[in-house]
Amino acid sequence: MNENYKKVAYYPGCALEGTANAYDHSTRAVGKKLGLELVELKNWNCCGAMEVKNLDPQLQNYLSARNLSIAANEMGFDTVMAPCNGCYHNLKKVEYDVTHRPEARETVDRLSDKAGHAKYEPGSVETIHALDWIKKTVGEEGLKDRVVRSLEGLKIANYYGCMYSRPRHIFPEKDQGGDSENTDAPHYMDDLLQAAGATIVNYPLKTACCGGAHTLADSNTSTKLVVNLLRTAEACGADIIATECPTCHTGLEMHQVRAETEFDVKTNVVMLYFTQLLGLAMGLSPRKLSIHENISDSLPLLKQKGLA
Amino acid sequence: MQLAEIEQRLLALQMLPTDTIDIDDVLAIGEAVLCCWITATGAIPTDKKKEGYRLLALHRQGAKGDPSFNACRESCRELIYQVNVVKLNDGRAPAAVTMALAVAYHLCLFIGGKLTDPALGDFCCSSRPTRMESTEPAASI
Numbered sequence: 001m002n003e004n005y006k007k008v009a010y011y012p013g014c015a016l017e018g019t020a021n022a023y024d025h026s027t028r029a030v031g032k033k034l035g036l037e038l039v040e041l042k043n044w045n046c047c048g049a050m051e052v053k054n055l056d057p058q059l060q061n062y063l064s065a066r067n068l069s070i071a072a073n074e075m076g077f078d079t080v081m082a083p084c085n086g087c088y089h090n091l092k093k094v095e096y097d098v099t100h101r102p103e104a105r106e107t108v109d110r111l112s113d114k115a116g117h118a119k120y121e122p123g124s125v126e127t128i129h130a131l132d133w134i135k136k137t138v139g140e141e142g143l144k145d146r147v148v149r150s151l152e153g154l155k156i157a158n159y160y161g162c163m164y165s166r167p168r169h170i171f172p173e174k175d176q177g178g179d180s181e182n183t184d185a186p187h188y189m190d191d192l193l194q195a196a197g198a199t200i201v202n203y204p205l206k207t208a209c210c211g212g213a214h215t216l217a218d219s220n221t222s223t224k225l226v227v228n229l230l231r232t233a234e235a236c237g238a239d240i241i242a243t244e245c246p247t248c249h250t251g252l253e254m255h256q257v258r259a260e261t262e263f264d265v266k267t268n269v270v271m272l273y274f275t276q277l278l279g280l281a282m283g284l285s286p287r288k289l290s291i292h293e294n295i296s297d298s299l300p301l302l303k304q305k306g307l308a
Numbered sequence: 309m310q311l312a313e314i315e316q317r318l319l320a321l322q323m324l325p326t327d328t329i330d331i332d333d334v335l336a337i338g339e340a341v342l343c344c345w346i347t348a349t350g351a352i353p354t355d356k357k358k359e360g361y362r363l364l365a366l367h368r369q370g371a372k373g374d375p376s377f378n379a380c381r382e383s384c385r386e387l388i389y390q391v392n393v394v395k396l397n398d399g400r401a402p403a404a405v406t407m408a409l410a411v412a413y414h415l416c417l418f419i420g421g422k423l424t425d426p427a428l429g430d431f432c433c434s435s436r437p438t439r440m441e442s443t444e445p446a447a448s449i
Contacts, residue, residue: 162379184382204386204407209379209418221421228417232410 002136005128009077010038011067013087014046020084020246022290026275027083027130029289033282034138034146038081041070047082047090061104062111064094065120072125073118083130083275085245089163089170091127096170098122129164130275131188131244132181140195148283150197153305156277157203157238157269158189159229161248165207189244189274196281201236205229210251223263226255230267239301242274249273253295270298280307311344311420318413326405331394334408335363338387338415342366345377345419361388380418387411 016024031038044067046052048060068091071077082088097104099122112119128136138146165171165183174181181188186207190200210229211222229252233241243249252271259265271294279289286308291298302308309317314337321329339362343353346369358364367384371377390408394401 166378167375184385202407204390204411205383205414207382208386208411208414209383209421211421218421218424221417221424224417225414225421228410228414232407232414235406235410 001139001142004079005036005081005133005137007037007039008079008081008128008133009071009075009125010040011044011047011071011080011082011087011091012040013044013082013084014049015084015086015246015250019250020273022293023083023246023249023273023275025288025290025293026273026279029284030134030275030279030282033279033284034134034142036133036137039075039077041067041080042074043070047087049086049090053090058104058107059111060090061094061097062108064090065098065108066112066115066117067091068094068125068127069112069118069120072120078124079126079128081128081130081133083244084247085129085161085163086247088127088129089166092170094120095122095125095127129244131164131192134192134278135188140191143192143195143278143281147196147281149281149307151193151277151281151307152197152199154198154240154277154307155201155238156193156198156240156242157201157233157236158186158193158206158242158274159203159210159233159248159252160186160189160206161243161245162207162209162212164245189242193242193274193277196278198277201233201238203233203236203238205232210248211255212247212251215251215255219258222251223255223258226252227259227263227265227267230256230259230269233269234267238269240277240298241269241271242277243271244274250295256296270301271296272298309340309344311341311416311423314340314344315413315416315420318409318416322406322409322413326402327399329405329409331391331399331405331408334405334412335387335391338384338412339363339366341412341416341419342370342384345370345422348423349374363388377422380415383411383415383418387415 012024028038045063048063052063053060071080082091098108109119165186168183174183194200209225211225215222241252249271256267276289276291299308318337346353354365354369356365358368363384367381387408390404390411393404
């Protein structure tokens with residue numbers, strides 16, 4: 001178990017302040033229940049997401065580096081936890097870039113000087129995902145000890161999306177064998193939810209493309225991709241798709257509705273953040289976990305299973 | 309075979325009993341999907357194999373110069389995995405046949421999306437600049 005991760009700087013990112021408020025609430029609630037401490041990053045800014053990155057990758061690097069600099073230089077943290085796959089990916093990417101590319105570091109340093117804040121020193125902060133945070137502080141055994149309402153009877157397909165493990169070279173800690181995460185077949189969410197009593201189905205599309213940010217440019221393709229993700233989860237026997245990324249989660253929910261209204265294609269699988277599921281297992285109320293804020297209505301299923 | 313034709317074929321196969329489906333056909337459909345992309349980019353699809361599979365060689369060929377193509381890398385590997393599960397069970401693995409068809413269909417949708425708008429997949433691989441070793445400086449700032 002990693003003692004360092006018990007108190008970490010928390011970078012919620014913009015999605016968790018808006019469409020994925022439920023992910024933020026449930027992450028904080030689960031952390032508190034597990035005795036883990038989150039200290040929100042002071043005066044954080046956008047990670048550069050995809051918009052800035054696609055316009056100017058070096059500017060995106062600076063935006064992410066500023067967040068890491070705040071954690072290290074202003075707050076004294078050596079670990080930042082980012083639950084959003086996009087934020088997590090971007091913070092990992094800037095770490096890789098400033099470590100391996102002199103021109104990236106030069107730009108980040110120059111813009112930091114211009115903005116008047118301390119430069120980010122490569123290697124001074126480790127970025128982790130919410131999955132790493134729980135897996136490496138509490139672990140499966142620790143979770144089992146805290147389960148008061150087993151998820152037994154829930155069949156779950158875990159959807160990791162694309163940014164949690166791609167491109168693999170920005171995640172040097174993965175694919176190291178043993179208990180490390182696997183970029184081809186991620187398993188941390190499987191491990192945690194299984195420890196909480198759920199049955200994890202073998203879902204072959206756990207990292208497949210959902211159309212994500214493409215949804216405005218070509219909505220129909222995104223809807224078809226999502227429908228295939230949903231139908232395949234159902235074919236695997238899942239009643240729930242667990243997510244760990246706000247963009248994936250919103251995309252699955254929105255296109256499930258769109259598939260029904262625009263194409264008359266109905267699917268019944270429901271979406272929940274993995275933190276909401278863990279929270280339920282630890283006895284937290286659906287309200288506390290903001291399950292009512294999800295578009296996907298999982299409450300009838302949770303009631304039927306005695307979890308709500 | 310054109311992509312629209314492949315999509316219809318996959319939808320038709322999904323309606324059939326799994327024990328009537330030749331799993332090699334599903335793998336061949338996966339290859340045909342990647343061939344559509346490679347042909348559309350003006351290249352000739354390779355006949356070579358990587359790790360024993362043409363599908364993986366085609367994927368590598370398709371990803372050259374277009375890192376967003378890596379968004380379907382795991383789908384290609386997953387398709388091969390499901391095909392192997394079926395073969396190891398002498399064709400008696402209905403769930404794996406269903407999954408192979410679902411993965412092949414996803415591949416078809418993804419490539420179809422990319423042919424409509426090549427930026428599909430750029431989200432995860434907006435890693436694009438990372439992968440393409442872009443060195444564009446934020447010069448104007």
